[in-house]
Amino acid sequence: MDAARFTRRVPEGEDRERLVCGECGFIAYENPKVVVGSVVSEEGRILLCRRAIEPRKGFWTLPAGYLELGETVEEGARREAWEEACARLSLDSVLAVYSIARIGQVQVIFRASLAEPGFAAGPESQEVALFTWEEIPWDSIAFPSVRWALHAWRRNLPGVETNPSEDSRGMAGL
Amino acid sequence: MDAARFTRRVPEGEDRERLVCGECGFIAYENPKVVVGSVVSEEGRILLCRRAIEPRKGFWTLPAGYLELGETVEEGARREAWEEACARLSLDSVLAVYSIARIGQVQVIFRASLAEPGFAAGPESQEVALFTWEEIPWDSIAFPSVRWALHAWRRNLPGVETNPSEDSRGMAGL
Numbered sequence: 001m002d003a004a005r006f007t008r009r010v011p012e013g014e015d016r017e018r019l020v021c022g023e024c025g026f027i028a029y030e031n032p033k034v035v036v037g038s039v040v041s042e043e044g045r046i047l048l049c050r051r052a053i054e055p056r057k058g059f060w061t062l063p064a065g066y067l068e069l070g071e072t073v074e075e076g077a078r079r080e081a082w083e084e085a086c087a088r089l090s091l092d093s094v095l096a097v098y099s100i101a102r103i104g105q106v107q108v109i110f111r112a113s114l115a116e117p118g119f120a121a122g123p124e125s126q127e128v129a130l131f132t133w134e135e136i137p138w139d140s141i142a143f144p145s146v147r148w149a150l151h152a153w154r155r156n157l158p159g160v161e162t163n164p165s166e167d168s169r170g171m172a173g174l
Numbered sequence: 175m176d177a178a179r180f181t182r183r184v185p186e187g188e189d190r191e192r193l194v195c196g197e198c199g200f201i202a203y204e205n206p207k208v209v210v211g212s213v214v215s216e217e218g219r220i221l222l223c224r225r226a227i228e229p230r231k232g233f234w235t236l237p238a239g240y241l242e243l244g245e246t247v248e249e250g251a252r253r254e255a256w257e258e259a260c261a262r263l264s265l266d267s268v269l270a271v272y273s274i275a276r277i278g279q280v281q282v283i284f285r286a287s288l289a290e291p292g293f294a295a296g297p298e299s300q301e302v303a304l305f306t307w308e309e310i311p312w313d314s315i316a317f318p319s320v321r322w323a324l325h326a327w328r329r330n331l332p333g334v335e336t337n338p339s340e341d342s343r344g345m346a347g348l
Contacts, residue, residue, distance in 0.1 A: 032208050072273035072344065106280070160333065
């Protein structure tokens with residue numbers, strides 16, 4: 001794709017700017033992306049992955065990543081836990097739906113447990129470990145929404161949580 | 175964009191086929207899209223929109239549509255209700271998260287009510303109306319997930335619902 005051909009303009013019949021190819025009129029829609037992940041608990045301890053890749057290399061995160069085309073959110077959440085933590089999950093329920101409007105992300109986070117014993121660092125993780133609530137390395141958490149999800153898990157309310165009111169658009173920096 | 179330049183192959187360092195430009199190597203990631211919508215109830219009656227556009231023109235649906243880049247799911251759900259039903263919504267909670275893997279969709283559906291009286295057909299609707307449960311035109315519902323969401327609303331369970339077990343991947347036809 002020759003990116004230089006694309007300009008930002010309002011196509012006929014639309015109400016907002018899109019990336020339009022100046023040559024053929026092709027509209028490259030830019031869509032929000034779906035991240036799927038899980039708070040995996042095992043006898044009260046929570047599984048976290050230490051990132052081996054940027055952004056936030058060396059910081060701790062949930063097993064999570066971009067949903068692929070053709071997957072359900074459940075399939076995606078299980079695949080990410082397998083890729084990042086070599087863990088087979090049993091998904092319980094949807095814990096949270098977060099919007100990170102600043103970067104065009106919607107995050108669907110599940111409550112989960114290990115379907116079979118064992119986990120290990122996948123290629124995108126430096127290490128994978130279980131933490132009690134008190135042991136969680138709060139100063140080294142990769143993203144605000146990881147903190148949100150951990151606290152949502154801890155509150156253990158029946159419904160699904162969304163962005164906290166103090167950051168309703170998910171605009172916080174890292 | 176000259177679509178003819180793109181071929182499907184596995185880029186270096188990836189594990190699945192992507193659309194890759196044969197000229198510059200640009201990878202056009204194809205991502206699932208997020209649909210946001212609402213079951214809007216008003217004194218026990220539910221607001222439905224009769225589609226003025228394909229697919230399923232003439233059939234009844236929830237106010238719903240694609241999330242735009244830079245929006246939260248809440249903002250998107252409110253915008254769609256405004257565009258399709260000229261209705262201002264008060265969102266209650268997330269009712270359901272559905273995956274339609276066959277067409278690469280994730281649907282986030284809210285429980286909502288009218289924030290102010292009044293509604294009307296927007297440009298994409300032939301008509302908009304409130305229905306009691308018994309009045310819902312079940313034979314003229316546009317999509318299976320509209321039926322799923324209506325039944326989820328009716329069950330009124332505390333958690334968020336996901337795909338029904340008989341269609342866990344959202345593979346049903348229209």
